[in-house]
Amino acid sequence: QVPLMESGGGTVHAGGSLRLSCAGSERTFRIYNMGWFRQVPGKEREFVGGFTANRGDTRYADSVKDRFFIFRDNTRNTMNLQMNKLKPEDTAVYYCAVTRDISIEDPGRYEYWGQGTQVTVSS
Secondary structure (H helix, E strand, O other): OOOEEEEEOEEEEEEOOOOEEEEEEEHHHHHHHEEEEOOOOOOOOOOEEEEEOOOOOEEEOOOOOOOOOEEEEEOOOOEEEEEEOHHHHHOEEEEEEEEOOOOOOOOHHEEEEEEEEEEEEEE
């Protein structure tokens, strides 16, 4: 098992910002690729962004590009999702997950998931 714990969700007005954190171990973020996903009721889990451990590069969904940013905090062993210029359509439960697979956009390739944190953006 690879424990992951998201935090930082909440309610914000449109145009505001939130930062989500995914806590893990140093080893987890060193050897696993990592992704952020979101899901609303009745829809499939959607890729938001991800980080590859070996190359250190990040990828983002088009819907969040230039608004959301992923970065690591090595002192806290967290992977963070900075969300800016939030829109009501960003409302969802957000999950972090890890995988050894390079297909980081595919939720089916992930091995371990956090419990999720709710983000609500009011108009």
